[in-house]
Amino acid sequence: MKKLINDPQDVMRESLAGFAAAHADILKVSFDPVYVVRADAPVTGQVGIISGGGSGHEPLHGGFVGKGMLDAACPGQVFTSPSPDQMEAATAAVNGGAGVLHIVKNYTGDVMNFEMAAELCQARGIEVQAVVINDDVAVQDSLYTAGRRGVGATVLAEKICGAAAARGYDLGRVAALAGRVNACARSMGMALSPCTVPAAGKPNFVLGDDEMEMGVGIHGEPGRRRMALMPAAESVAHMAEAILADLPFRAGDRVIAMLNGMGGTPLIELYLVYGELEQHLRSRQITIARRLVGNYITSLDMAGCSITLLQVDDELLSLWDAPVLTPALRWGI
Amino acid sequence: MKKLINDPQDVMRESLAGFAAAHADILKVSFDPVYVVRADAPVTGQVGIISGGGSGHEPLHGGFVGKGMLDAACPGQVFTSPSPDQMEAATAAVNGGAGVLHIVKNYTGDVMNFEMAAELCQARGIEVQAVVINDDVAVQDSLYTAGRRGVGATVLAEKICGAAAARGYDLGRVAALAGRVNACARSMGMALSPCTVPAAGKPNFVLGDDEMEMGVGIHGEPGRRRMALMPAAESVAHMAEAILADLPFRAGDRVIAMLNGMGGTPLIELYLVYGELEQHLRSRQITIARRLVGNYITSLDMAGCSITLLQVDDELLSLWDAPVLTPALRWGI
Numbered sequence: 001m002k003k004l005i006n007d008p009q010d011v012m013r014e015s016l017a018g019f020a021a022a023h024a025d026i027l028k029v030s031f032d033p034v035y036v037v038r039a040d041a042p043v044t045g046q047v048g049i050i051s052g053g054g055s056g057h058e059p060l061h062g063g064f065v066g067k068g069m070l071d072a073a074c075p076g077q078v079f080t081s082p083s084p085d086q087m088e089a090a091t092a093a094v095n096g097g098a099g100v101l102h103i104v105k106n107y108t109g110d111v112m113n114f115e116m117a118a119e120l121c122q123a124r125g126i127e128v129q130a131v132v133i134n135d136d137v138a139v140q141d142s143l144y145t146a147g148r149r150g151v152g153a154t155v156l157a158e159k160i161c162g163a164a165a166a167r168g169y170d171l172g173r174v175a176a177l178a179g180r181v182n183a184c185a186r187s188m189g190m191a192l193s194p195c196t197v198p199a200a201g202k203p204n205f206v207l208g209d210d211e212m213e214m215g216v217g218i219h220g221e222p223g224r225r226r227m228a229l230m231p232a233a234e235s236v237a238h239m240a241e242a243i244l245a246d247l248p249f250r251a252g253d254r255v256i257a258m259l260n261g262m263g264g265t266p267l268i269e270l271y272l273v274y275g276e277l278e279q280h281l282r283s284r285q286i287t288i289a290r291r292l293v294g295n296y297i298t299s300l301d302m303a304g305c306s307i308t309l310l311q312v313d314d315e316l317l318s319l320w321d322a323p324v325l326t327p328a329l330r331w332g333i
Numbered sequence: 334m335k336k337l338i339n340d341p342q343d344v345m346r347e348s349l350a351g352f353a354a355a356h357a358d359i360l361k362v363s364f365d366p367v368y369v370v371r372a373d374a375p376v377t378g379q380v381g382i383i384s385g386g387g388s389g390h391e392p393l394h395g396g397f398v399g400k401g402m403l404d405a406a407c408p409g410q411v412f413t414s415p416s417p418d419q420m421e422a423a424t425a426a427v428n429g430g431a432g433v434l435h436i437v438k439n440y441t442g443d444v445m446n447f448e449m450a451a452e453l454c455q456a457r458g459i460e461v462q463a464v465v466i467n468d469d470v471a472v473q474d475s476l477y478t479a480g481r482r483g484v485g486a487t488v489l490a491e492k493i494c495g496a497a498a499a500r501g502y503d504l505g506r507v508a509a510l511a512g513r514v515n516a517c518a519r520s521m522g523m524a525l526s527p528c529t530v531p532a533a534g535k536p537n538f539v540l541g542d543d544e545m546e547m548g549v550g551i552h553g554e555p556g557r558r559r560m561a562l563m564p565a566a567e568s569v570a571h572m573a574e575a576i577l578a579d580l581p582f583r584a585g586d587r588v589i590a591m592l593n594g595m596g597g598t599p600l601i602e603l604y605l606v607y608g609e610l611e612q613h614l615r616s617r618q619i620t621i622a623r624r625l626v627g628n629y630i631t632s633l634d635m636a637g638c639s640i641t642l643l644q645v646d647d648e649l650l651s652l653w654d655a656p657v658l659t660p661a662l663r664w665g666i
Contacts, residue, residue, distance in 0.1 A: 268633065274351040
């Protein structure tokens, strides 16, 4: 294993220490229990939004904490769910009196722990609603998931709900929006290489020199099929068709598209893939109204990418365009 | 070779096609000859700023084209200098009547071709000045360079000069600023892995499982020393000490720090390394006034990082903080 780390056991905390030092203008990090929180939390009278999950998917979730997006994020150890006490403390820290939304990716540990945290918070008199994101069309059930996995739509839900909270939507409306984003978004990913969890010290699966994993999960979970390496245009067509057929998306749809890198794939390739995606969608009369191209929900050093498409209307676009100031997404401020 | 590409010969052009589609609000791409240019170029009465070099270092340089930074960028094939006709066309496209600055990384082909382009432009009546960036302290002379290589300081010079041009500085002052950034900045990098040029199809050097290349160049050029893999804290101390001793930086200095990823190293590691850097500089009574942490000047899929430090005063900080709207750097707009 070759990584820029010290002791593999300390990666999450040491990375958070650097993250806190780099972004002190936007956020603070609590280390006991561990959570990342907006520097100005709680915002009185505004719905709080938190998310969380295992580390190793940076910038998700901590990189999306700040004005107009998440109020707090709870990072677990690498690929390990955070604990209910982290979620409870983060919820209390962002509660401005209007309740708190938990945005939860569908992994068994995350769902269970967020449920427990919500109960603890409600017992303390904090109103909590939770929305589970399960946008990955690749497989039904998986290594750590009953049902479908939650992946890229989480980023879009965090942005859109954060904007809605900043506009003064109440908890019910913000939660409904998260549900709507989840209902209207679909994702699929692929890997050219495995990734290496620091504490494990070796790659988490094996791929041949001429193979790729189509439909891979963000922890290296098996996808739909181990396939022969193919040109980018074919990989994109494969993922896009699976996504389009699932919702289904239709000619005339407008979408927000996220072309996401898994962490080890350079930008020159991601833009090439984005070009293929745009062409493919144009051939299906689908218009990309907004897009993200880059590393947003990663799998450590895995090479590969994922595509997320969200069917949008003017309300969702307006919330997408609203100002945001976080380490990883920033515009309008 | 496992990459998200189609034909290895088409990578640069296909990636640019996706890049143009993704950022049509900010820039346009000309394909004959190839250059990336601000959507609103030329800006009348304002100094134009262009840069360029081989592809494979994304987001450098195209990702820094936009308001408040570069007016145009000329990408060559991967790790190959762009040609004088690209530079001439880009210079003409951004000339708003106040002259054009060429920011050139110190690689023999880039320097030669930018010199030729400057002559062609001057013959057309366009005033051109050029500044060569050579901030890499690792080695004197290198595989493609006489003298020192130009690396991370290029990003800082592009931002600071772009802000100065937007404020109405004349060509002489903008060029002097670029020279000052180069004089006050130093960088060094290291690699945990080689990178693979698509047209070559195999890694461009070999590193043992327990080795790293300290002082590596952004094309995989040899550094100072092949060293045994060490903890991040020691790698940082090694790079930071080489940088600090070279200028030299002194106790009491304020700096802009860039902790740059080489392309294949995930953000969780980069933040950990940034934390080590901040601690190290604090122990030397040097204050990081501003910072970038992420992939800014990469080497395809190379794993590793580089550190750039720029000694700043209030003028440089004010120019750094000025609004910028590019694909890769965006604030204040």
